[in-house]
Amino acid sequence: MKAIIPAAGLATRFLPATKAQPKAMLPVLNKPAIQYVVEEALAAEADEVVVVGNAQTQAIAAHFSPDEALVAQLEGRGKTNYADEVRRVGSLPVSFAEQPEPLGLGHAIHCAAAKVLGDAGDAEAEPFYVLLSDVLVPDNALLPRMLASSRAHGGASVIAVIRVPREQVNRFGVIAGEPVEGGIWRITGMVEKPSVEQAPSDLAIFGRYLLTPRVMELLSRVAPGAGGEIQLTDALIELLAYEEVYALIVDPDEGFDVGTVEDWLSTNLRLAERAAPSGAAG
Ligand code: UTP
16 A cells, blocks of 8 residues: 655745745654654555655655765764664655646655556556655554554545634535444535534544545546635546545544644643653653
């Protein structure tokens, strides 16, 4: 099973920090955000992670490449723990697809289609994960629950959602649906950034998807939507006409947002508190 991490957006909310550096490489404690997300996918039966990048995101490829000279220098100085970590990061199964222009999240995902579907005919192609590095799940427990839910529902697509305060629904993609069992909903509709009055629920799409191959096919022909971009949500709305789609509600304590400067900062503080032995923070 493959996982796609789109990382070719403009990252306007972090400018100027992201002028010469990809947003996904911003550190959260001592690791770039994208490393958490790669490790999360690999902990959930993904055998390869495809990062969708562009000419400006070379630093991501460099981060996941072997660096024998650095390893040798660290070992020469007796810093074997660091050497081991540098070696491990350089050996993770990460490959790259290119999105030459930022034409939207849906377009970015479709740029990885050949790598994810391979030569398999549509009937044999596997489902795949999509992970946005704007949110972190450092416990790595969410994707396995999504996979189990998918398998329990005949291999259906499963989308992670999180409850948000009603007055904030207009910042997110929001689902309509009905609960089917603890923490799982069957989705009947989706709407991008609805008004507070028109939002069908308070369940916002969270940035983790387990999708059937049909989504790639739909992405290849979905028309540009909001902002002239190819939107993943538009393809998922079309998917509902063909297949059942489920939502899994994320535990509020397991998801960490790093998509805005404020959220990135507070996630650093929350994770630092978690990492510090009790009483030693600060
Ligand atoms: P966002 O919509 O949050 O955009 O993309 P952004 O570029 O990251 O940030 P802002 O809104 O300009 O501040 C969600 C994810 O989809 C990727 C982004 O890199 C991000 O990880 N993306 C978005 C692409 O890879 N290509 C695109 O064309 C658009």
